[in-house]
Amino acid sequence: MPGPLSVEERIAHFEQMTQRFPDQALPWFSLGQVLLEAKRNEEAAAALRRLLTVAPDHTVGHLLLGTALRAIGRLDEATQVLMAGLAVGARRRELPPARRIRKELLSIAREQGLPPPQLPSLDE
Numbered sequence: 001m002p003g004p005l006s007v008e009e010r011i012a013h014f015e016q017m018t019q020r021f022p023d024q025a026l027p028w029f030s031l032g033q034v035l036l037e038a039k040r041n042e043e044a045a046a047a048l049r050r051l052l053t054v055a056p057d058h059t060v061g062h063l064l065l066g067t068a069l070r071a072i073g074r075l076d077e078a079t080q081v082l083m084a085g086l087a088v089g090a091r092r093r094e095l096p097p098a099r100r101i102r103k104e105l106l107s108i109a110r111e112q113g114l115p116p117p118q119l120p121s122l123d124e
Contacts, residue, residue, distance in 0.1 A: 025055035059089040
């Protein structure tokens with residue numbers, strides 16, 4: 001029985017899935033996630049942008065895209081994406097990813113020496 005797929009094999013698999021199902025969210029999400037795991041952040045950002053064109057209300061997609069953008073030093077863009085994701089998560093009551101987005105936003109502000117941004121409440 002073969003072992004688990006390598007990261008590169010998983011990337012190849014999900015690239016094929018995005019070609020077969022370009023209008024489906026799951027292949028783009030999965031590709032972005034594995035590219036982030038491989039520290040291929042530019043490529044991850046591209047896949048996750050595509051995810052958000054297919055599924056604009058994908059809260060975790062916003063979180064992962066913000067993470068990829070932050071990793072490549074695009075903090076202003078990461079903040080914009082994360083703010084949009086926080087609004088989606090709050091509206092859809094997807095509290096665990098919305099809380100993670102909130103933490104990322106606060107961390108980015110600290111990293112830039114800025115005061116904490118005004119963020120919507122996530123009280124249940």
